[in-house]
Amino acid sequence: xxxxxxIAARGVTRRFGGLVALDNVDLDVPCGIVQAIIGPNGxxxxxxxxxxxxxxHADAGSxxxxxNEIFRLKPHRIARLGLARTFQTIRIFxxxxxxxxxxxxxxxxxxTSLFNIVTSNxxxxxxxxxxxxxxxEALEIVGLSDRAEHTPNQLSGGQQQRVAIARALSxxxxxxxxxxxxxxxxxxxSIEIMGVFQKLNEQGITIVMVTHELDIAQYTKRMxxxxxxxxxxxxxxxxxxxxxxxxxxxxxxQKAVQLAD
Ligand code: ADP
Ligand code: MG
Numbered sequence: 001x002x003x004x005x006x007i008a009a010r011g012v013t014r015r016f017g018g019l020v021a022l023d024n025v026d027l028d029v030p031c032g033i034v035q036a037i038i039g040p041n042g043x044x045x046x047x048x049x050x051x052x053x054x055x056x057h058a059d060a061g062s063x064x065x066x067x068n069e070i071f072r073l074k075p076h077r078i079a080r081l082g083l084a085r086t087f088q089t090i091r092i093f094x095x096x097x098x099x100x101x102x103x104x105x106x107x108x109x110x111x112t113s114l115f116n117i118v119t120s121n122x123x124x125x126x127x128x129x130x131x132x133x134x135x136x137e138a139l140e141i142v143g144l145s146d147r148a149e150h151t152p153n154q155l156s157g158g159q160q161q162r163v164a165i166a167r168a169l170s171x172x173x174x175x176x177x178x179x180x181x182x183x184x185x186x187x188x189x190s191i192e193i194m195g196v197f198q199k200l201n202e203q204g205i206t207i208v209m210v211t212h213e214l215d216i217a218q219y220t221k222r223m224x225x226x227x228x229x230x231x232x233x234x235x236x237x238x239x240x241x242x243x244x245x246x247x248x249x250x251x252x253x254q255k256a257v258q259l260a261d
Contacts, residue, residue, distance in 0.1 A: 006031040007065055022051065023230045028234075034207045034222075035221065038211055048210075083176075085176065093152075138166040143162065143192075156189070157184060175206045191246050219242075222234065
């Protein structure tokens with residue numbers, strides 16, 4: 001781990017016509033953290049993730065990712081930053097199986113990390129066997145190995161979200177930006193997704209997760225609060241929840257309710 005933040009954003013401003021979606025946003029994300037960005041709908045969270053991932057520009061300000069000024073990088077350099085993201089609306093192919101979905105994503109990537117936090121070799125292209133292996137590994141991490149040959153319509157919402165995360169992991173990223181990964185999921189499934197992120201974090205991957213749910217942010221280490229395009233606070237999470245423990249507690253609670261019935 002380095003002491004330099006993996007993300008350093010300064011004065012980031014984005015306007016849509018007269019609307020200021022991001023208003024002079026400063027943000028430091030320490031390396032190796034699970035960071036929540038929380039705020040009500042319309043507060044600018046997705047716009048900020050779009051800028052952080054290099055998917056859209058800003059009207060003013062700078063964003064350094066692993067020391068690289070993202071707005072000055074050419075697209076192929078951005079693709080090699082070791083950065084992956086998932087979207088607010090799950091983006092997976094309905095007509096492909098789970099494993100094919102991950103392989104398609106893996107085949108698109110050049111697994112070269114500039115950060116060298118997660119060791120990834122400087123290979124230029126993966127062979128078919130390597131794509132197969134890294135895709136199976138990604139499915140294993142999200143706990144979907146037994147669903148590899150299923151199609152997305154045979155999966156629950158939580159499982160589909162995990163396919164989206166596995167696709168992101170096929171890039172062997174050092175930094176994952178996730179937009180509302182627990183949106184529309186029940187609490188048990190949301191905790192499972194947080195378990196996946198906590199596991200990834202233990203392997204050294206930095207996670208930035210957007211959510212509008214305060215209880216989900218309790219699984220992270222730091223919480224940035226946004227309102228009307230501004231960062232209004234940035235604080236450590238005092239008593240971070242452990243997804244595995246919470247999942248167990250929830251199961252026991254449900255058992256107790258069933259016994260009482
Ligand atoms: P959040 O993700 O926190 O719900 P967004 O970043 O999606 O918020 O949106 C912030 C504000 O910017 C909202 O008022 C939204 O309507 C506006 N906005 C976002 N994207 C666009 C766009 N492409 N064109 C116009 N307005 C947009
Ligand atoms: Mg959003």
